[in-house]
Every structure is written in structure tokens, then in C-alpha cells.
Amino acid sequence: MADLQDELTAPAEAGDLEAARSAPADVARPAPAGHVPADAGNAPPTPATPTPAAPTPASHTAPHDLLARHPVADGYCGLPQVLRTLPWYDLELGESAVEADLPRLRAGGTGAQLWAPHVAPDAPVTTTLEQIDLITNVVARHPEDLRLARSASDTADARAHGRIAVLIGPAPATAAADSLGTLRSLHALGLRALTLSGTSWASDDGLNRFGEEVVREMNRLGMLIDLTGASAATATRVLAVSKAPVTLTRSGARALNHHPGNAPDDLLTALGESRGLCLVPCSADRTGPALRDVADHVDHVRGLAGPESVGLSGTYDTGDAHPEDLPDVAGYPALIAELQGRGWTDADLALLTWGNAERVLRSTEFVSRAAQHRRGPSTATPEP
Template identity: 50%
Template sequence: MADLQQDDPDPAVAVGDLDGPAPPSSEQSSEPPEPAEQQEPPAPAAESMERARELLVTHPVADGRSGLAGALRDISSYDIEHGEGQLETDIPRLRVGGVGAQFWSLHVPPELTGDRAVTATLEQLDLVRTLVAECPEGLRLALSADEMADARNCGRTAVLLGPVSGTALGDSLATLRAYHALGVRSLTLAGTRWTQRTGLTSAGWEVVREMNRLGVLVDLSGCTPETMRRTLVVAKAPVIISHHPEEVPDEVLLRLRANGGVCMVACTAATLHEAADRLTHVRDTAGPQSVALTGAYDTGTPHAPALGDVSCFPRLIAELLDRGWPETDIEALTWGNVSQVLRAAEFTARSAKPRRPRPVLTPLDA
């Protein structure tokens, strides 16, 4: 049975302290010293790097958000199969970074609304499908947790479609169902007229219920804490937070833990050390089963020098090993938690009783 399929692949197939400044003497200038530039802490130990790479062979990173699809709109030619210096992602660096799966964001510029947003989303979806088809030795489209595992076991990086912006629904549940039929597996709620600072409207509740029925992951990135809380009340399947711009409140992390969802921590901190701090905080608060990774590469967001592109994930894993993270927690962080959330969403969709959803969303004030 698909639900019982194991995610572990066949291994044969898998891919000195510096002295502080001396106090000034009476002959030295009384001018204050220049502030020191912020620097990365020392690199992880060589043994930790080696072990990190070993772990990523069988438990590669399932990256919660890549901006590659959007970045490709802005360049006239590219070659991600052999290497592309204009980007932070290409297939050679995905392999070096131990990336087994990526969610490819289909967000479109926020100034696009209504039919224009729908059209732009469909064009971007077509671009991704075409690119994946042109790179069969490196990429494989995945529409389920099983297909994600199959791609990894064949040495390919699984490409999952999403998130789509909720504003690109065109206020139609039929559009949501069409996106799902085309392979979209996550959607963000933020920025829509059916989410408010005080939470979801009744139309928003209908969207969440329909996403659960279809097996589309609810992505709370960018939502207010109150919208997060209310969504976690109504959601019947685990939700994700793939790229929230701020730290998620601890109270929401605790609710996320009860929901079985996952907070994906972006590699956009100022330093490698700070990124590891954020991951550790989410793990300690929400539990090791509710934390995952988001590279946020090719999104236009700055990264720490040690985490400059998709090849750098082993450095972050090595840092966590140096901090004493158990390898079971690492395995859950990189692959296990994302796979489990996908499986749970699929199970919820199969278990949902058939019902006739509304063809058009209710008004904002309904």
C-alpha cells in the first residue's frame, strides 16, 4: 500500500582565540576604536562536513521554497543542467548540496491581480513543466510523497509545484481545483481579500476546506498570527509555513506542533551561526517533527556568505551536528518531516467525504 511505502532508499541507488586589543596607553589616541566588521564564525569541523554529506545521501534536503521559476523570467538564456552563474540554483549545485526535492514557487508579482495573476501563474507553471521535461537526468516532477521518494531514489531532484499565491485564485474554487489538476501542491493564503488581520473570513474557511479535500498544502507564510491561529483551528490536514518573513510566534509554533505541521526555516540569516540558532529554536519549541529547511534561493533575498547557494546545505547540517543535534533529528529536518506532511495531506484528501464545493468564493464580508 502507498501509505506504508518506506521513504528510505536503497543505499546502492542514492545519490586559536585572538587576543583582545590592549588597553590604550596614555600616549595612545583617545579616539574610540573602529567597530569590527561582522564575520562568520569558524567553519564546521571537517569530520562534521563529511558526516553531513553522508547523511544527505540517504536523507537529502527537501527544500521548502525555490524562486528559480520566477528568476528565469528575468534572464534571456540559461543552462541549469550544466551550470548557471546568473542563478543560485543549477543541477550540479543541487547535487553537491544534497537536495533531493524542492518546492518551486509559482508566486507572481503582487501588482498582478485577477485574471492577470491567473494567466501569469499558468505561464510560470508551463515554464516549470517545460524545464523539468528538458532536464530528465537531473529533475523529475513529483505530484505526491511517493513520487518525491521515487525521484530521490533514482538520483533526481524532485520538483514540487507551489506555492501558488492565493491572489491567483481569481476568487474561484474552480481555479483552485484546476491548479491541483495541473500538479500544484501548495498555496499561500496571505494577501487575499478573504484573509484579514483578524483571521479568515467565511470564504477563507471554504478555501482551506477545499484545499484539505484536494490534498493541497495550506501555506501560512506571510499571514498574521491571528490568521495562522484560526487556520490551524479549521484545518483538517497539517499546514506548512514555508517562507515567513519574520520569526513565527512561539504560541503559533505550539499550535503547529499539535496540527502536525511544519515550520520551514529559511537560510537567510546574517550568518551560518544565526541560521542554526533559528532552526534550534523552532525544534526546541515545536518539536523535531515540526521543523524543516527553506533555501529561499533565487528569491532576491540576501543569504549569509556561508549559505550563498544551494550547494551550501552540508555546511548548515555540519553546524547542527557540531551543536549536538541527534542524527534522527537531522534526518527529520532534511527529508522526513516534509515527506510526512505530504503523506498526511494525501491521506486527509482520500478520507474526505465527497461534497459539492461552492463554485465562487463568498464575499469578504460574508
């Protein structure tokens, strides 16, 4: 187990974050040349060197420079569904029909994205398979820019080689068609996150026994559990059953905006206590029409869940309207500048953009490896 625990933090990532945490806010100035102590001879005292002023937003690392070191791990992008509807497109040179083409991903400092498959209610498994196939082929056509990631190590490796990591998911729970065998097959094809809502086993009444087995199987497989839009009863039970940290891939704070997909304060607090992750969306409906509204939600989530349980989710190419100054993925530097103006340190911003998502991925993998030593694939079926 020791060697598994060692994998929870990649050395390069930990080094960057540790350096950011340990960097002093102020550096003491040396005494001016010719300074004489006040008690030397009869010379009048030399005026004391002024105490350095508290850091101002201008003393922060420039947003583009910070994102070059700690790129955004974006929690939700609907690009696959948009590409599916286009007769042709050019992601490499720029594509006006989408909000997350390669030039804008680079300009916004994006280092990883979750690409969410769109699932048709009348054919959930087929459409999920088709979208996984599309994602795999799109990534393969851009090897100098994109890399398909199936693990935290893949994500870190993509970043180290200047690629943008693409993780498949989250898909709605209906994609698994109430079958753990189907869930395992989708995982084998690359699906790495599932949203637990909208099914008979994850409903307003909470998880039933089969739903609990889905959570355990996702832990064993190493899949991210997404509670966006889940009922309070489901969220409470998932937090109790899951051994891995859970996520909200696109949730703001319900206390600031009563959108049904946003999270109440008690869930945000519980998420922080369990070291989960809430990824705040850049969505006018969920967070508000202005960039400062998104920053308000990020501040609120950090205040309740803590700086290690908040991240960012663009929700681009989903059909959502976006706040002013955040029309596409190129807007992340403006959001970082806004947060710097509110007193966020470089260390906390490094956690917000990359560190927290990487930790959750690694923790989920660690739980998976431990679970696979304890149990094999589940054969549970839904209750009548």
C-alpha cells in the first residue's frame, strides 16, 4: 500500500504547489547603503526603512504566466455533441461554430477538459458509444494538441508534453442502462465519469441497494462520481457509501442563484469535509450574467468547502449562455485576474485551476486499486 500512497501526488505537481505555498508574501529589504545604527557616535539616527506595503493585485503572477504553470482542468465541455451536428469543422485553425477550438483552448490556458457525451433518451447506450467513438477519433486527429487521458498519470503526462488532456465524461447515468456490465464496458472504452441522477436507482428518494452497488463498482473501476443535479437524499447517501471523493462537475452555489443544478450550502460543506470537488460553471443561468458573478460563486464555494475543494467548469458548447467577458474558453485569464483582485494567492489559484482536479483523479485511482484487491466485478442487478 505504501507504493500506492506515493502515487497520490506526482512529484512535479507537488513541487510546483509546494513552491507556491512556501513563497513568502514579502521579501525583507536589505539596509540601504551607508546606513549607520542609531547608537553609533553622535550621528543622528537614520530614518527606519519603511515597512513594505501589503501585496497588491499587481504583485501577483500575471494570469497568463500562472496558467502556463497551472493550467485549467475544465470540468465540463459539450464539444462532442456540437461536432456531431457539423458537416465539417477545423479545430486546429479555429472554428466559429464552437466555443472550445484549439486556438482558444491555448489562449485560455486550458490543460485538461472533460468532454461530456450527449445521450439520447430513446437510445442511451448507442448514442454514448457513438460519442465515445467520435471523441476518440477527434483526439487522434490532433496528436500535437490533444491526448486522450484514462488516468491521472495520463493527464499529468499530457501536460508535461504540452498537450491538452481529454477525459471522456461525465455521461448521464442512463448511459449505463441499469447494467453494471454495460458500465464496465463503457469504462473499458474510456468513460471516466458518470452523473448519478435521473434513474430509478438514483432518484429523489435517494439510492436504493442497486444504486449503492453502482457507487461501489464505480469506486472499484476508478470512475468519477458526479452529483450535479442529484437529489439531496442521493447526494447524502453517495457521500456515505463512496470511498473516493465525489465531484460536482458544473454546480454553482444555490445560496447565490437558485438554479436546480446548483448545490446547497450543506452539500458544499459536506463536500469539503470529504475532500470532494465542486467545479463552478461559467454559465449565465447557473452563476449569473457577469464575470464577477462567477467569481462570487467561486468565493462562496471556497468559503464553505475550502480552497482544496473548488475548481472551474466552462460548460462551453452546451447551449448555455455565458457571462460577459467569459464567452468562450479563452476567457479564463480574465477570471483569474478578477480573483487576484479579490486577494486570492497564487497557491490557492494553482489549486483552483489544476491541483484540486489532479488530486481527486489520483485519489480516485488509489481507491480503485485498493478496491480491486478486495473484490471482483459486481454481478448485482436492479431490484424489481
